Structure formats: C-alpha cells, structure tokens
Amino acid sequence: MDECKVGMEEIMSNLEILKSVIPKKAKVIYLEYPIFANVGDLLIMKGTEEFFKIHELQVIGRYTKNNFNYTKEIPEDCIILCHGGGNFGDLYSVHQLNREKIIESYPDHKIVVLPQTIYFENNEHLNRAKQIFNQHNNLHVFTRDKRSYEFAKEYFTVNIYLSPDMAHFLWPLSYSSEIKNNVLYFLRTDQEANNGLQRMQFCEKSLDWGSMLTLTEKALIKIIAAFGKLDKLLNNVLPIAAIWKKYSDYLISKSFKVFSEHEKIVTSRLHGHIMACLLNKENLLLDNSYGKNSEYFKAWTYRVTNSDLIQIDDQQEKLESSQ
CATH class of the missing domain: 3.40.50 (Rossmann fold)
Known part of the structure; x- marks a missing residue:
C-alpha cells in the first residue's frame, strides 16, 4: 500500500x-x-x-x-x-x-x-x-x-x-484531473500570513480562497448568508441548509479541480495542505503567523510522506526546490 x-x-x-x-x-x-x-x-x-x-x-x-x-x-x-x-x-x-x-x-x-x-x-x-x-x-x-x-x-x-x-x-477521496501546471502557490492574504515565509516572488503568482472564486460566486455566498439572517426573523422556515449544501458542493468541487491540475502544492493555508493530502498531492506547508500549521503538521500530517513543512525563514532551499 x-x-x-x-x-x-x-x-x-x-x-x-x-x-x-x-x-x-x-x-x-x-x-x-x-x-x-x-x-x-x-x-x-x-x-x-x-x-x-x-x-x-x-x-x-x-x-x-x-x-x-x-x-x-x-x-x-x-x-x-x-x-x-x-x-x-x-x-x-x-x-x-x-x-x-x-x-x-x-x-x-x-x-x-x-x-x-x-x-x-x-x-x-x-x-x-x-x-x-x-x-x-x-x-x-x-x-x-x-x-x-x-x-x-x-x-x-x-x-x-x-x-x-x-x-x-473526506478520506479516501476519489478525484482526479489532468495535470496542466507544475506548482500551485496557495498562500494566505489575511492576518495569519507569515510574511517572513511568504516570499514576494511567490505572492505575485499565488492564489487564496478568495481569489479562487469569481465576483459572481462571492456575491451568491453573500446573498445566501443574507437570507440566513432573514431566516432567523421568519423563525427558520427557509431551506438555507439545503441550498447551501448544493452550492458549497460546487465551491469545493471547483477547488478540488484547481488543486488537481497541479503537480505540487506550496501553501500556508492549513486546509490547502489538508486538501493536497486528501488528493495525494506532493505539498509543502509554510507556517502561519502563530504556529498553527506547524503544530498540526507535527501532530498529524508528518505521517504523509509526500508532505513537508517550513517553519523558519532560513530554509530558502526548500522553497527554491519547489519551483
């Protein structure tokens, strides 16, 4: 095996x-x-x-x-x-x-x-x-x-x-797609970003959850969330959970497709790392701002042999080797 x-x-x-x-x-x-x-x-x-x-x-x-x-x-x-x-x-x-x-x-x-x-x-x-x-x-x-x-x-x-x-x-996950690109840089753009590890040359060509979605897709999320607030006023008569189940399935499937089209994933998103593991993709995990990613890797995903971790800023060779 x-x-x-x-x-x-x-x-x-x-x-x-x-x-x-x-x-x-x-x-x-x-x-x-x-x-x-x-x-x-x-x-x-x-x-x-x-x-x-x-x-x-x-x-x-x-x-x-x-x-x-x-x-x-x-x-x-x-x-x-x-x-x-x-x-x-x-x-x-x-x-x-x-x-x-x-x-x-x-x-x-x-x-x-x-x-x-x-x-x-x-x-x-x-x-x-x-x-x-x-x-x-x-x-x-x-x-x-x-x-x-x-x-x-x-x-x-x-x-x-x-x-x-x-x-x-979600393991085992059966999802495959034709490899079209070498490396996907999937890096945080929020308050948890570790700027010492996220080199600017990578950030310029990287994606994050928000940039993966279109304006229309993000607008639909806001509309469904707004109906959720209305649902509370209506004593929960709207089928919000059922609607969101279908739409979230679509969003996740789109993300799987993007990840599957790359041979390797370099990410500072914990669930970018977990998604790569679910897809059995070689991946490199960069730590976030307060050590969440490294702690998770050391507890669990160190077992996944095609995964690796960067915790400190002086390991440039791992980043360069991923290109």
Missing part, C-alpha cells in the same frame, strides 16, 4: 475518539456551520457531515451563527455540536463570542466543540472564556494539536481531547 495512504489512514484512526463522546445514532444539532468564501471551513463542514453519515447520527437541525435563536428549545437528549476549525480564541472574536453564548444559553445540555486550534492574545478574553466554559458541567472540547491540548488542559476544567481536523473524514 502507498505510504501516503498509510499515513492518511493512521490519521483517520485517531478520529475514532469522537465516538467516545458522540455515540452512534445519537441525536445532535449542528451549530455555527459556515456560509462564507473560506473553502477550508467548507471542507471541515463536509467532513463533519460525512461523520454524521458514517455514524448514523440523527441531525435535528443545522444553523449558522446568523439564523440560530439562542432561546430555541432543544431536547434534553440532543447533543449540541459546535463547528470545528481555527477560530477558538480572540483572533476571530465573532465566532468565539458566539460559541460562548451557546455554552451560556444551554447549561444543562451536553455540548461538544469539534476539533479546534486555540489561540488567545489577550488575557482578559481568555479569562472570560475560562469563566463561561468552566461553569458548564457537560462540555467537551476537541483540540487538533498538542499545543492547543496542553493549553486547554491548563486553563479549562472541562473535558479536553486531542483529535485530527474533521476534514479528514
């Missing part, structure tokens, strides 16, 4: 820990699923939905942060699932505050935060999160790297676990 496949299957085996907290055929409600142009978050969402299917979970509802009503009555035997990703902390405060509000609103329910990277810059924000999280008696937080795990164990008294990202549930 291909060594890369062995590595991916080893990562998949570590996702079994989810079953200890979310039993097969359990009744769940899925909160905070993303409606925006970051296809990485859409991969997490699709992997989560695959987890639901594999374990025959009874999903009684799916809500974004825009259309969920915090006074909604949820059956006592229903597990509340919060979307995973890299927004646990104060770098993306809107998502963190929303998660804290969910935890405050349902003190008697079992709540599971799906695999997250944790990063706080402000102690005041951390202390607020500690107070809210530690008051809950049945809260389970999955972290997706060892640094986040140790941080959570130090500051939170809730149940803490270590698990790979939910996007790995």
Whole structure:
C-alpha cells in the first residue's frame, strides 16, 4: 500500500475518539456551520457531515451563527455540536463570542466543540472564556494539536481531547484531473500570513480562497448568508441548509479541480495542505503567523510522506526546490 495512504489512514484512526463522546445514532444539532468564501471551513463542514453519515447520527437541525435563536428549545437528549476549525480564541472574536453564548444559553445540555486550534492574545478574553466554559458541567472540547491540548488542559476544567481536523473524514477521496501546471502557490492574504515565509516572488503568482472564486460566486455566498439572517426573523422556515449544501458542493468541487491540475502544492493555508493530502498531492506547508500549521503538521500530517513543512525563514532551499 502507498505510504501516503498509510499515513492518511493512521490519521483517520485517531478520529475514532469522537465516538467516545458522540455515540452512534445519537441525536445532535449542528451549530455555527459556515456560509462564507473560506473553502477550508467548507471542507471541515463536509467532513463533519460525512461523520454524521458514517455514524448514523440523527441531525435535528443545522444553523449558522446568523439564523440560530439562542432561546430555541432543544431536547434534553440532543447533543449540541459546535463547528470545528481555527477560530477558538480572540483572533476571530465573532465566532468565539458566539460559541460562548451557546455554552451560556444551554447549561444543562451536553455540548461538544469539534476539533479546534486555540489561540488567545489577550488575557482578559481568555479569562472570560475560562469563566463561561468552566461553569458548564457537560462540555467537551476537541483540540487538533498538542499545543492547543496542553493549553486547554491548563486553563479549562472541562473535558479536553486531542483529535485530527474533521476534514479528514473526506478520506479516501476519489478525484482526479489532468495535470496542466507544475506548482500551485496557495498562500494566505489575511492576518495569519507569515510574511517572513511568504516570499514576494511567490505572492505575485499565488492564489487564496478568495481569489479562487469569481465576483459572481462571492456575491451568491453573500446573498445566501443574507437570507440566513432573514431566516432567523421568519423563525427558520427557509431551506438555507439545503441550498447551501448544493452550492458549497460546487465551491469545493471547483477547488478540488484547481488543486488537481497541479503537480505540487506550496501553501500556508492549513486546509490547502489538508486538501493536497486528501488528493495525494506532493505539498509543502509554510507556517502561519502563530504556529498553527506547524503544530498540526507535527501532530498529524508528518505521517504523509509526500508532505513537508517550513517553519523558519532560513530554509530558502526548500522553497527554491519547489519551483
């Protein structure tokens, strides 16, 4: 068997820990699923939905942060699932505050935060999160790297676990396309960009999630998100989740096509790296601004033999060899 496949299957085996907290055929409600142009978050969402299917979970509802009503009555035997990703902390405060509000609103329910990277810059924000999280008696937080795990164990008294990202549930992935180009430079253009690693000669010819989509595609995302806000006012009568499922399938398929047409991927996007691994593409992962990518690689994807990592600025030879 291909060594890369062995590595991916080893990562998949570590996702079994989810079953200890979310039993097969359990009744769940899925909160905070993303409606925006970051296809990485859409991969997490699709992997989560695959987890639901594999374990025959009874999903009684799916809500974004825009259309969920915090006074909604949820059956006592229903597990509340919060979307995973890299927004646990104060770098993306809107998502963190929303998660804290969910935890405050349902003190008697079992709540599971799906695999997250944790990063706080402000102690005041951390202390607020500690107070809210530690008051809950049945809260389970999955972290997706060892640094986040140790941080959570130090500051939170809730149940803490270590698990790979939910996007790995998409493995094995059957998608192929004719190779048309050598290297795809897929680099962050936001606040997490590590400018010391992202050389300007690469940035000029690189893509990011936003630049991969057309203006029309991004406009449609905004329209669907706007209808999500309207849906809350209408007491959730609109089929937002069903509409978004179809459109997000299209966005992910387009991303797969772009990646598949390249022989090698150089990326500072964690899910650019995970997508390359899912497609069994040779890839080089550049660290982000605060070490999220390197921590994930060291925890899980170091097993994937056609992947490599750059953490420091003096490894120019790896970058040059990728051209």
